Amino acid sequence: MKEKVSKRLNRILLLVPYLSSPDGAPTGALCKKFGITREELMEDMHILFICGVPEYTPYDLIGFDVENDRIRVYQADYFSRPLRMTREEAMVLLVSGRALIRAGIFEENSSLATALDKVESTLTALERKETKDMAERIQVELELYSGKWSKVIEKGINNGRNLVIDYYSYSSGEMSEREIEPVSLVFSRGHWYLLAWCHKAGDMRYFRMDRIGSVKISRNRSTKRQELESQFPQTVGEYRAGRKSHRVKLIFERNAGRRMVEECPTAIWAEKDSSTIEVELQTRNLFWLSNYIIKFGNEIGIESPPELKELVRERSKQILEIYRV
Amino acid sequence: MDRIRRLINLTAYLLDSNKPVELEELRDTVYKEHVKSEKSFKRMFERDKEELRENGIEVELVKDVWGDEAGYTISKEKYNLPEIEFEPAETVSLMMVSRLFLGSGTPFSVPAHTALLKLGFDRKIDFENIPHFRWVDPPRLSTILEPILDGLQRKKLLRFSYRALDSSEPLEREVEPYGLFSHRGFWYLVGRCHLRGEVRSFKLDRIISDVEVNRLSPKKPDFEIPSDFDIEREAKWEWPLPVGEEDIVARVYFSPQISSFHSSGPIVPVSSKLLKRGGIEAVYEVADPEHFVEWVLEFGPEAKILSPPELVNMLTERVRSFLKSIG
Structure with a gap:
């Protein structure tokens, strides 16, 4: 129960600054950004509806209006900036950062290290101590990410280009060529996967990085990436049940x-x-x-x-x- | 809902007011409709301060020039996200880091998301075009990890039912949580087990009940972590070495079809050569023969162990017993 209150409070205090600009924010894009539904957003607005400062007259309460599918919040100047990083957020950044360095995605002295120092410097001395103490007791291991194809794949993702890969399929027991739209690199249960839309299968597929035989950048541009981002399948690999299972x-x-x-x-x-x-x-x-x-x-x-x-x-x-x- | 509104109102008032707000003033405004007695007001205010502190909001008691308690305030400097100057490369790497656990099914997922939104507030950044690495776990893990993280943070005892690999019955365990690590894609809790009287690792997939955090005296830690505790050392356990204890040198042939996978397995080849017909012959130093044989088996007839005969025997024995077993 307690957890729910604090998560929600954190979210509402973060929503207000995003909604406080003179034009407000478009509802759809905001929901997507925060990973919430329209109903959840409206519930949060409902909570804010009668909040404010004494004397709690209409001029003291936080106001908001919804127009042309945009929401704007006003009379909330005191909440115009987000709350600084919490201990928990800083801890997750530290733990993830370390894991990515150990996996070879970042170098030991890369821009990441200096960036994390800057984040840490915004915490109070006590929070910094508590955060470090916690982060030091958690170690997240990612499989070494250094396959020879990683650079080409990242290039495809960065430049929005399709990839043509040679893939060893467990389903057929052979290598086959296919054109894919790369979406994301995913680590699950000990392995790296490339999540992509496969034109051959006409569906989203996870490709295990260590079973990719070769990669080329295709001449075709990726067209579905934005739309695919939102349909992130949660079960990886061959275990996903389907009609033909x-x-x-x-x-x-x-x-x-x-x-x-x-x-x-x-x-x-x-x-x-x-x-x-x-x-x-x-x-x-x-x-x-x-x-x-x-x-x-x-x-x-x-x-x-x-x-x-x-x-x-x-x-x-x-x-x-x-x-x- | 009332509680959230009250917390928002308290924060708004103390952040907005130019001077410290006296306790009586708070009682007659923010708390007016919430409390019946002076005693319950003070209790509620203490709880709310604690809740806000957990969220990173510091409610401070300010004294006036004569040293008397003047009232409460929340400092804008301490509340507001500072405008940190990041180099473009730093911004990109922070975005990548905060996306690792996004939608992961672990309790890291929500803080990772809010951190990302905070970092992005002052910057017009196209999130979508930053390469991302993501972590995905089965949903059940989230419900187990959450109380474990809570216990780790507050140093409180955990209770759960655990089915060890070598025992037939699950046993109730009471554990002092020291640390948490993941290995080969699986999560492990490290802590002092009261049943066994020593520090042990518990694989989260073998916890078969809910994890319960000790509710008694929530503000007091239940134990101290030994000063020499080192999670890196705990996480570094290796599969036990088989008899012999020396590495075995193995040669393996990979067919042209799958030859590129010779370097993708659990161990890195010492050397490899391309054969005339496109296959590859690779040499490995094997510490764990069983694990190695199982890896080669996954390629079916496309990979073949050439030597030593012990590994060949181990492999063919495994296949024969399999055939016999399935009838």
Whole structure:
């Protein structure tokens, strides 16, 4: 409950300065910027509606008007600048900054270090101590981001150009060329992904950075980026269920099953008996799964579907084949 | 809603007034409709001051020239975001940093967002055209991480039910939270476990209950963190070395199809050579054979361990037992 009050207070005190300019601010763009819905914005305005200073006459209360889909706030000069950085905000910047330096995205003595010092200098001595103490006890590890394609990909994103990539697809087990509109670089569960609109699939896709074989800048400009920004899918990779997904049921020896569940966030699991676990998941294709589960050796059994059984049997035989002398 | 309005009114009044505001004055204005007695007013005012302090707003008691308490104020200099002069490169890097956790599903996500909005206030910056790196986590983590961060911050005991990898039953744990780290994409809490009587790491994915923060005496820390505690050291654990303890030198062949991936695995190759037909042969120093064999297996028949025979055996054994197991 307490959390809610303070987050909301922080947001409202930040909204007012953005709305206090003589022309106010366009509602749609503001909602997007703050990541809130129109209803939430109106609720915040409703809270402000009867706030102000004594004597609380109409001339003392914060006023606002909505016109042509713009909101303007007035009689709130005391809130015309945002509240300075809070401890929590500074802490998140420090923790993230350190993680990005360790991952090789920024250099140790880059502009980031001096910028963070400037942010820190706005805190009081006590806050600085508390922030540092907290940030020092949190360590966020990002996988090293230094693939040979990172520069080309960033260039594509910065200049709004499409990319043509060679990608090793788990779904088909082969490399294929595709044109994509790059949106964002995403770190999830230990790997870097390039989030992009794939023209071949006609859908948003995550491409694992370490499975990209080559990258070229395309002649075509990205057209959808702004629109795609807002549809940020929260589940990464092959686990995302879709219309064509298969239902898979696997039986595991206890520890192996837990490992599978940890690595595959959408899997549902249940204890079967004291030593085995049943794992259920949905996946759009079985090929990646067939490559993935062979390593579990004799600690796994396949309940369904029969196609998966057939597929892994064949894969296993192919592997053994290349080791035959 | 009343509470938020009251906090906004209190802030507005103290920020707007040119002179310190006396306690009685506050009681008769901001608190007029909220309190029935003098005692409840003072309690409420104390709580509100604390709440504002948590949000970075300092309500100060000012004394007059004779040393008497004159009243309360919020200094504009301390409240307002200072106009910091950033170099363009500094601005870009700060934007990138504050976007890392945006929409991440962790409790870092909201402060990351408000920090970004504050930094952007004085600058006309096209946010969209700054390259961004983002962190995405499953939503459940957020609900576990939030109380953990709270406990870390206020040094309060945490209670939760934890299923260790080596035990069949989950056990109730009481932990003094010292630190938090992520490793290979997973989050771990480090702290003194009362059940085991020593400092342990807890993988957040194995916490199977809600995390409860000790509610008793909220303003007093429950413990002190040992002065030699070092999160970097705690986070640096490695997979236990297998018998032998010497690195094994392994040679692996990658087919032309996937040859570019020879350098994308868990370890960096010591050397590699391009073969005539387009494949690559790479040499690795392997510390953890199991992990290495599993990585090679993910490429199916497109990658082949050439030597040593121990690793080849380990791999083929794994595939054979798999075949047998699935029937």
